[in-house]
Amino acid sequence: MNMAITSGVALMPSAFEAGLGQWSSGNGTPGSDTYSGSTNAAFVPADQDFGGCLELLKAEATQKLRFMQKTPILPGCYLRITARVKAMSGNLPSVRIAGWAGRSNGAHLGGVGETGPSVALSRYGEVVQVSAIVGTGARAGVDMAWGVDADHGHFGLDLTGDSGGVVRIDDIEIRDVTNEFIRQMISVIDVRDYGALGDGSTDDSAAFIAANAAANGRTLLVPRGTYRLNRDVTIDVPVRFEGKVVMPTARMLLLTGSFDYATYAEAFKDEELAFRKAFQALLNNSDHESLDLCGRKITVTGPIDMQAAVPNKTSYATRRVIRNGQLVAASSSNWSVNSVKSYATYNPSDSRKLTAVNNAANIQVGAQVTGSGVGREIYVKSVNVGAGEVTLNAPLYDAAGRQNFNFRNFQYMLDFRGFSSLSKFVIADVELQCQGYASGIRLARGGSIFHLRDCFINRPKSRGVTSIGSGCQGMLIDRCQFLSDEDAKDVSQRVTVAINANSNDVKLRNCRATRFRHFALLAGGNSVVIGNHFFQGDSVANGVRSAGLIIAANHTSATITGNYIDNCFIEWTNERDATPRFTSGYSFSAMNITDNIFLSGDVAPWFSYIVVKPHGTGHYLNGVNISGNRFRSINGNIDRVERVDTSFADLDYSKFKNVTFTGNSFHAVDQQAANPLRVEHGQNSNAVVWSIGTDNRLPFGAQARHVESIVARGAIKDANGSRNHDMPYADPGKGAAKDKVNLVWARAVRGKVLVTVRIDDD
Missing domain, CATH: 3.80.20 (24 nucleotide stem-loop, u2 snrnp hairpin iv. U2 a'; Chain A)
Structure with missing residues (x-):
């Protein structure tokens, strides 16, 4: 790239034999004095070390030598100026590469360094080489960083120190050394440079670890190939995978500098495996609290055993989040529901146990239990094969004795049952497209505050979210769709x-x-x-x-x-x-x-x-x-x-x-229940006992147990038409259903009352 930039651009200064009129004793700018005809400079055609060279007497405090032609300064291009010098006689000066920085309009660019490191000449006849690098960027190794305002320079050297000495100077060279800065410029470090082979069989773990240590913030490149990592590897810088990583299930790839599902998918070249390894890293990495699926659609061909993906963890209680993606179940025999029938004994005094279980080895944790006297959503929480016992998530209401039970193990896209406890785990903005092939999520056997928010559980085959134990303690399900x-x-x-x-x-x-x-x-x-x-x-x-x-x-x-x-x-x-x-x-x-x-x-x-x-x-x-x-x-x-x-x-x-x-x-409800229930009763004939019905309006077909109030709706009169001022007493719970109230008066009366009836004690 950078060699193409300077291709065809004249960088090398003229040799001294071409004439000293090309070399200035000033800044090298147009009009500055040259060494042509100067009394303190001469061309030497045959030096034993240099061939043709310039012999120069140091007559000024800083004796300058600058090439008169402009050397272009290009953004992203770095130039090395090199000179070889030897002292011949007189005082021994110091020498350094120097230049004059110019803008595009020919003006001087101030405020930048225009000299390189100084080297003292210590012996006559000893050839000393001095060099300096100039460029636009302030990178490590650049002696003169001139920035993007620099357009060109006039380069050469300075003699400093004591005057009166004579030195000889070989032809000055200017070369493009941008390739030496390529690594810094593109911020990429290749694992192959640190010994990675990518042959699929050699353990490249040490090379990855060394490359990561040397990256110092630069992007790590894993080029094409298959890289076996038999050790845990942490990469704490950005990483780009062109090649594929393979590693044992128990070994971890912690991409703390690029922690998201997309990077793991690039690394493993397998969607399901990438999801498992990313989840493994999530539970083993304190640098990130969430795994971003990056809006990706992940095809799932069978149940994902979430605990098996993290074999070093059987419980976890730090908040972690999986978010922003879609898991899609693909048609596969892996989703088939496993069904086992087995005889077992149930004793209500040990209400969560089945004992003397035949065929216990074939009963799976998390299977649904059905049978006579078994309620809905009863599941196997654990199995003790040796003892022939099955522990249930809840008691059975009428299954005492020995009978045949059916154990059906549904297959879930995300299966957390391997965790004895999982707390503060969140799934957010994730769609599980079960496609009618798979169930959705099976929770851990224990734990608290599982949180499902803004998710879709789409077309589950048997179950959406299943708890087989106490992993649903404090569970939060917010703004989710179950289709x-x-x-x-x-x-x-x-x-x-x-x-x-x-x-x-x-x-x-x-x-x-x-x-x-x-x-x-x-x-x-x-x-x-x-x-x-x-x-x-x-x-x-x-x-x-x-x-x-x-x-x-x-x-x-x-x-x-x-x-x-x-x-x-x-x-x-x-x-x-x-x-x-x-x-x-x-x-x-x-x-x-x-x-x-x-x-x-x-x-x-x-x-x-x-x-x-x-x-x-x-x-x-x-x-x-x-x-x-x-x-x-x-x-x-x-x-x-x-x-x-x-x-x-x-x-x-x-x-x-x-x-x-x-x-x-x-x-459109015929019997409109209430408690307390207000009943209006009109008694047209005189009677001591008024029988007041509730017209099936007492909630749940309950009994009329109390009368809260009796209010006369107009005058209560006796057979003579005289007003009655006595209060009746209430006698509730009458009739075959005990849903009627009798009002008992002191004498036979007629009239209308509003009675408030209750089915309960306060």
Whole structure:
């Protein structure tokens, strides 16, 4: 490059034999004195060391010698001026290369260095060489850095020190030495210069490490070839890969100077392997908190075992982020669901264990467990093959004894189950295109604050985000989209679940989910479900609907607020109780369902938006607030918005406590429930006992347990037409369903009253 710049440009000064009129005793500029005819300068045609040369008597304090012709100074070009000098007689001077810097208009360029290093002559007849480099850039090794304002120079040398000595000077040379600065100029260092072979078999680790140490901020170049690295290698400068890196799984390539997926893809020339090695570096590198996928689409041909990619880590608790990219599942047999059947024994007193498990060696951690008396989203947390035991993520509600269980291991694009604990891990702005081949994300067995934000889980085959243990503690899922692969199927045919969680403090916020079997099953306490839109309808007239949100804990402390719950319902169940019959505790308690939009269309009349499903007798509602919601059915009325699913057991309505069901709006709902419920009753005939019905408007078909108030709507009169001023007493819980109230008066009267009835104790 730089030789091309100076190609054809005259750099070399004229030889002295061409005449001393080309050499100035001043600055070399036009009009300055020359050595032609000078008494202190002469051409010597035959010197034993130099051949033709200039003999010069030092007569001034600084005896100058400058070539009269302009030597061009080009940006990016570096020139070395060289002179050979020997003292002949008299005082011994010092010598240095010197020049005069000129602008393009011929003016002097001041403020720049115009002399090189000075060398003292110490013996007569000894040839001494002096040199200096001039150029526009202030680089290491440049003696005269003149900058881009320099256009040309007049070069030669200076004699300094004592005057009176005679010296001889060989012809002065000026050469382009830009090639000596190429490495500095393009800021690239090649690993081959440090011994890398790139033959695919030789360990090039030492060469990479040495090149990195020498780079000093410059870019490291890995040219074409296959470079085997059998050691951990850290490259803390920018790096460019033309060649390919191969290394053992356990060895790490830490690209701290260029830490992003694109660079790892260049290094390994394999998208999946590059992702694994980049993730390995993320968990072993304190210099970066996030792995940027650079908006790249990564084709995935099988489940990515995230822990196996980092074999030196089984737990991790420092915040790390994978962001900004897309993983696409490719058609492959690697996604096949593995299914194993095995006989095992379940004892409710050891509620998370299966014992005496046949064929335990073939049961995989993370497999879903199904069987008689097994609730939804039950998974294998660990397997002890030697003991024949399987540990579950949750208890079973009615599986006591020995039976055949089915263990299905779904295949996930990102599988973290190998980690015993993974905390504060974030996936942001990433789309998992499962393509109907793969499931999405399987969480670690333990850990807290897994955070999924601004992500798409697109068309998962079986599951979107699965927790097989306590790795969902405090999980945050924000502004994500879950798009089903079962969009075209009727509700009864769907099997996929977007999210499940077992632990406390889960937050689902501002997400959207389409036509799954279930949007989410939350089995821990203190969950917050806010601002989501999940819908699960189909085109079947009078069709069934599945639960959108399942709360699988009786004492839940859950808040469900501001959601759009579309053609599905909230199911509240205790199906994870090993002994589901109520004996102690708070029962179905601490539930807050407020300010949601509930919408359905073309559903069966018995469809309801809020369903309580007890497993075991004796349960009741305790501290439940359902208020401010908007309930609407289109294309047909529904009976009511709330009900109890008595498939396994009913509630004990005599124990309800602190239940609020108020401030809701109802559209195309026949029985509009409330608690407290205001009932207007008109008694047209005189009677001592007025029987007041509630018209099936008590929430969940509950009992009329208390009368909060009785207000006369006009005069209460007896048979004589006289006004009655006595108050009746209330006798609630009447009728076969105990949903009626009797008002008992002192004498037979008639009139109209407004009665406020409650189903609960305060």
